[in-house]
Amino acid sequence: MSHDFEQLTITYSEKSLHFLQPAGTSRGVYHERKVWYVEARAYYCGRPVYGIGECAPLPQLSCDDVPNYVEILAEACQLWEKSGQLPREFLQVYPSILMGFETAELSLRSYAQNGNPFQLSSTPFSRGEKGISINGLVWMGNAEEMLERMETKLSAGYRCVKIKIGAIDFAAELNLLRILRQKYSKAEVELRLDANGAFSPTEAMEKLLQLAAFDIHSIEQPIRAGQWEAMAELCRKSPIPIALDEELIGIHTREEKERLLDTIRPHYVILKPSLHGGFSGAEEWEELADARGIAHWATSALESNVGLNAIAHWTARRQQDQTKQDGELMPQGLGTGQLFADNYTAISLEIKGDELWNGTEKERSFKQELRTFTEEWNDSTKDVVELQTSGSTGKPKVMQATKSAMRASAQRSLETLHITPGSTTLLCLPLQYVAGKMMVVRALIGDLRLITAAPSLHPYEHLSVAPQFVALTPLQAAASLEVAKEKALLEATDCIILGGGNVSHTLEDNLQSCRGRVYSTYGMTETFSHIALRLLNGDGRTDWYSPLRGVKVSLNTNGCLVVSDSITNNSLLDTNDIAEINDLGQFRILGRRDNVVCSGGIKLHLEKIEATLQAEKYGILLTSIPDAALGEALVCLYSSDVEEVFLREHCAKSLAKYEQPRYYLRVKAIPLTETGKPARASAKEIARKNLSLR
Structure with missing residues (x-):
């Protein structure tokens, strides 16, 4: 461990994983299995960092499946914590623990480098640009079950399928293979066994001869491990290439590995880090196999997504090296992540066809958008960036901003918020809008560690460690506070800025549990993100927005805010926000001019009435339609899970008589923009279409 990591602590916890369906092998049927997560915490350059690994011994198979496993794990954690170095010599005979420790160390370094403890490589796979070709796995069962599972794999798009054999009647297994080969040729489907x-050694050759009729790619471990001479004889004479798997278990030294390979001379070796000496041990097997012309592929060993993710990134690095040599890896055995009902949810691994991909399709698409914008930003031939408005008051429109102005705005925000280089920053806002783009610009010019979460109501859902800086919509903050794990991460975030919508009194009260600073921002596309901040929590909590450096505000004749900013050459920007300004030059927003309804000669501010009604809590939105008598009539849109009788009573108790909605209209969902703002124009159109002109 590098001396740059300080205050290192190593802990472990046990986890039981439950199979979605029984997993049958020749050694029995798995219904559940235990794993241990090893978590490393430290400080790097004064900032907290985190790493996680998985120790996953297989019962009755792993050489370290021993009664005192937990005691050994605890001792290894203490050795690592005290010395700051992986206790490799101590763990040589405990490969599952070594793999877990190697993963945790790499995860810790990855977090220090890029803010993501799960991005364990810099490869096309890690960036979501390329998948890893994998085989489909058909577990043992009766002939009908295995045939059905086989058909399921093939219909999903697998071109290589591995079938577990040896647990049912051999004649039935031959018949299954016969049926498969009648339907699918060798060119269509590669069959591994x-x-x-x-x-047994005495019957193995006869069975291999019978199996050879079905164009089998390879067979793993036809006889039990430890029978080197018998296995060597099979490898010399078998019509089917033989792959070693269990044979590698318990072989720890380089000399032993060389002797095994030179004695048996297999056609393939299967690399399983959990069983074969961790990643370092598997790499040594790979090196020795390459030197002897023995091919290989990697396979997981029923790990959760923590271990599977580590093996996938390790394989991706090998894939990248192979591609540089004008070659491709053969299909790998990495499809076991979908076996469990209670997998590690913070890591997203997705099977698409016959490939394993990093992240969901939504996450990969978001990362591609980030790469596209980053390339656009770094393109020195272009001085402007196109920005799209959210469309909260009308149709979205596109405007242009100079990079110099966006850069100045980002720098001002970083300085005002005291965001320092190296801070882990979460991007979870759509990149077609200014808020998302400006988070990227801040990360680029501020040398921040940018991590991503595809825009959703729950940006903290897949995080294990709180970021230090994040921009959220009020809807995202409110939703995160409703989930215990997400709430804890939100509360631990150093700096949160909220924008894209009003912060309700309820949300503001709920944010008081946050230990970091939480701000409401004021700004718009035309101002390149926020130009004023309002602290929402702590001793400095206030109702007033304070303009940032270089920003001046005033009111026009309509009582609307006018903004002047040195970044935009002090040109005056008239807004539709009705405001008041105090003697300190601070301001607060009373509502929008275009959200004022004149009903019966009385001006009604929709946002003010909605705040009184706690609109977000009850799922309501106010709008208006033309009215012959009143000029405009107030309309209350409400979602389907609220009763009109309740709303009428609620309005009667909470509002003055002239503020009462004249009409109540049930809708499937309150119209919102992509950034979570009320879509006022859409709401007005819905009311107009559904209510006759009065």
């Missing part, structure tokens, strides 16, 4: 040592 895994016997898990099910055959």
